[in-house]
Amino acid sequence: MSRTRIAIAVSAAAVLITAAACAPQPENTAGSAASGSPDCAANSPALHRRGELTVATDSPAYAPWFEDNNPSNGKGFESAVAYAVAGKLGFGRDQVKWVVEPFAHSYAPGAKNFDFDVNQISITPQRAQAVDFSTSYYKANQAILTLDNSKFANAASLEAFKGARIGVQVATTSYQAVLDQLKPAQRPSVFNTTNDEVNALKNGQIDAIVTDLPTVFYLAGSEINQAKIVGQFGYAGGTPEEFGLLLSKGSGYTSCVNKALDALKADGTLAELTSKWLSASANVPELKQ
Template identity: 75%
Template sequence: MSRTRISLAISAALAFALAAVGCAPQPQSDPAAGSRKALDCTSESSSLHQRGRLTVATDSPAYEPWFSDNKPSNGKGFESAVAYAVAGKLGFERDQVEWVIEPFAHSYAPGAKSFDFDINQISITPQRAKAVDFSTSYYTANQAILTLDGSAFAKATSLGAFKDARIGVQVATTSYQAVLEQIAPTRRPHVFSTTKDEVTALRNGQIDAIVTDLPTVFYLAGAELDNGEIVGQFGYAGGTPEEFGLLLPKNSGYTPCVNRALAALKADGTLARLTRQWLSASANVPELKR
């Protein structure tokens, strides 16, 4: 409307209002306000891969003690239990949780995802975080060394004893870099596609030792090898243990929701209880220094 069509009465009212306001400070506009969305952590959130369901990914086979009987949906094993605990805090019933298979090395590759979060002992690293989101840590893990009873390395008491060893690691894991930085072997680590391939190589004498996270070493020594010997554990990156996080699609609107759920599980003691229940044996392994 042009000024010429504003009535004198309205003009007078406006003038009075302006005079009353004077130089009082005025609210500042927020240019981002229109683009921000309220955080929606419900089971019907548009951020979910499928509304009404929580889609959780992990690799196959799914090893103990992280899972049990290669059945992530049974709620047994540390990561299965954590996934269902997170789901509960987010308001999902058990039958609303759907498990899908996602190979470890594919999980943090750039691109669209077919899950809401992946739980698979995935270490939080700056490089991976360029392509995906990570939750806050749900577990802090040391690396560990597994060999065969009676081998030349079974009684080793330092990382230096493995300087000339043939060491096996799984592809795309932080164990590879941990070996290079903490052990600095004279030979490049042997890289295998799966943990099963590592175990086969150890049995066949192709490698002298396996390096992977400590709980997995416990499983391999107890379930996959009759003569497995856990030599010890060591920290990564200057003595700082690596942290596992739930992996989400990049810029997922559900990342803050997952973090909120994990914070609640830490606060009420659930996460500590699940750690003791499924991973308690880890505390009895000697720590190896250089």
């Protein structure tokens, strides 16, 4: 889910805690490497527990990020990414230990009981004042959500939405993406909250919602019965939502995690996992004009 918006009330509270608990630090959205050469070995003193890689996520853990609410089974995009990172770092599957960390607590300042947290956590400068982030492991596309009985449910192109009534949330990239990519005959309706646009879809005030793909996954799985994810599309404008692995501020293991992610990007593993778990298995086609 788009944790930036779905959990906005909780996130706002966490930001207040952050502001009160720690003085501002230099902005860092891609992690901070330890001084000198990092010790990335499985018995590194930078680890929460030597000889183990402790990975956190929230509970329940939703599909398609995880499957069966069981992060340790290696199924689902973020579970698969965590084990792929662990492999590049030299850990076997039996050396990966999972712990529960509520989303809003993850980026609060203070000591952590994990090495990294994987939980659809958007990289933001404000959060990075209190924690480290790895480089991005996922950049969210825009996606289109409608009801499964809608005349747009089986649309195979962006052009098919020219006559649709589109809803977007205020202050998001989605508004301009709709204007530039879908080019509807009427301007999109703008809503203050996700709940407002969901209610508008249910009540027939709009034909479809356009938002980032993680939010669409969440809405289709938890908020809207008989929802249909029509497809996804890329948008180069605006600021894309990017997810990073979260580590404690100044972690000596941040640069190690970044090297592992770089290797997964270079050998094509990350692209394969993205396709397998977030496109193919979730049946979200890429829509073109």
